[in-house]
Amino acid sequence: MSVSDLIGLLAVVATFVPQILFYISHSFFYIISRRFKSSFEKIEENYKSVSFIVPIRNEPLDYIEKLLEYIGGFNLPEYEILIVSDDDENVKEELFRKLHEWRSKRYNVWLIWRKHPVGFKSGALNTGLYASIGDYVFPLDVDCRPEKCLLGKSISLMEKNPSVVGVVGRWEPLNIEDRLSQAIGLTMKVMVETLFKGRSVLGLSVFPLGTGTIFKSKHLKEELRGWDVERIQDDMEIGCRMIGKGYRIEYFDDCKAYVEVPSSYKGLRIQQARWAYGATDVFMSRFKQLVKSPQRLLGKIESLMFLLQYLPAMLAFFGTIILATLYSLTKIDYLSIYYYVFVAWIGFQGVYGYILYSKINAVLNNKWAAIVNLGRNAAVVTALTPYLSWSMIKAFLRMKITYKRTPKGVFERAGSRARVPVEFITGSAFLTVSIYLLFSGAVLTGLWVLLQSLGYLYVSYRWPGSVFKS
Structure with missing residues (x-):
């Protein structure tokens, strides 16, 4: 296996396997949670x-x-x-x-x-x-x-x-x-x-x-x-x-x-960036304490996974960039080679998505509204990924950050200074790359990058006041 082949394999694994594990674990907890009886x-x-x-x-x-x-x-x-x-x-x-x-x-x-x-x-x-x-x-x-x-x-x-x-x-x-x-x-x-x-x-x-x-x-x-x-x-x-x-x-x-x-x-971006840093920082500082805790092995593993809940998003973001870059260098669509990983991702996401849909529909009693909410949430999470990734990197490197409270009320919508529209720039770049990949024959990678671009562009269109202004 060449170096590029190894990198391609790792990129596919990093992009999809952590997400698959997330869907499996949360689906498992959903099944178990149905046995919950209040005491x-x-x-x-x-x-x-x-x-x-x-x-x-x-x-x-x-x-x-x-x-x-x-x-x-x-x-x-x-x-x-x-x-x-x-x-x-x-x-x-x-x-x-x-x-x-x-x-x-x-x-x-x-x-x-x-x-x-x-x-x-x-x-x-x-x-x-x-x-x-x-x-x-x-x-x-x-x-x-x-x-x-x-x-x-x-x-x-x-x-x-x-x-x-x-x-x-x-x-x-x-x-x-x-x-x-x-x-x-x-x-x-x-x-x-x-x-x-x-x-x-x-x-x-x-x-x-x-x-x-x-x-x-x-x-x-x-x-x-x-x-x-x-x-x-x-x-x-x-x-x-x-x-x-x-x-x-x-x-x-x-x-x-x-x-x-x-x-x-804007408020969500500030909140989630802080939470991503905070959870990763606690993982780094309290890892030994959790491993040595008297709880069962399952409890230790789940506690650590809970603290690393933002890791799948970060790995998917960088894995996507690596897959697209590798194709431009090698002309090999590694996602097509390991298509079964992508298929597994679709399957497990479908199961977890249905769980979310059924629970949300139980609240709204509106099937279409439940589906729309699922899509909107997926787009927002995708658009937040660069901020989550940067926050996690700072936590892994033990860099200190300034605590930013989530703005509320009048403070949530305050601000009119122009800012770098990271979401729009990233979405436009991903859209351009996806078109190149699709026309070059990298169908699966092209479709994946296209799917990612839609989340960024949707958020840029729906909430321009928070994307283009601070």
Whole structure:
């Protein structure tokens, strides 16, 4: 086998095999998840003292007020809300003015302003944690709306079971009104629900979610020493250390935590780039801890795969470029040689796609809308691939990045400066290359590159304000 043949084989494997494994594993968890039976129905609700920690930076004030009103509506006997602000000084003054108004409405809310925001969100969570007095802490983003029963039943479970140090609620999209939030929100809902139910059925601990997870305060303070300020993905990082110590994080499907999904492509791009870096960074820093954890081998493997969930997209992106480049140099269509890998990819994607379709259709009760949402989600994920890839590379190289919060409300659509339209440039380049490949006889590789180009061009057409402007 020549060097070019070896590279061609590796390119085909890198492009399709990780995706195939992703489809197989998620289809497996879906099948397993159907055996999930909740054990929470008979648990009485316990509202022992709880501290809500709300880290903020550049958040719309109306979002904060709505969250306070929502929590205040719980009428809890013993609670506190700790708002930890990393905002500039001019915003600080406005927040303290609003604090008097909020407290006059009998919300037990406190404001902590950090002049030096060390550790970004993780640092803000630690500040709130060590200032809190509740037996339980509930980190919340300003756009999260947990159901009251999630709080009461989670606390009751942890009171009875010393090994359970955290409970995750059922993640639900808060907003699915527009094209993007609906496509992304419904797909994420299916994926999170399937993985968490599947892991629960197999007796495996689940990872906490950044918002919508209640923790035992004592364990966070005394044993784990809070969140690691060197890591930007706070939920995955703290989850790894909890699992490494043999503690359990339970999944509660009966009560929901509603979370706002980005409604602009710009917001989604910022969020997903940060998540891709954060998950890979946690994989690099907590690999040994997970491997040595007391969980079963299956749990260790799945935990590592969960942290590397963005890897298939990165490998497919670079594998596609290599396949196209190799053909221009050797005139060999390696995808045609290993066509059975491509066929397998089509088959397993079809199975997983049908699972997503059936679950989304169950929510929308509209077959055509479910199909459209699947296509739209696939296009968006494809267009995000260069950003995900670059974020993962930086994490693998142990490069530090600046934490960028996902913009919400008025901040999500703000910005008018021109930017390099990576999506449009990449899509145009892939389209041009695909035409060359098809006319040159590289049918399968040409079709594959053409398929990739459509995702970039669709996003450029549908959301030009986020593609051509920052």
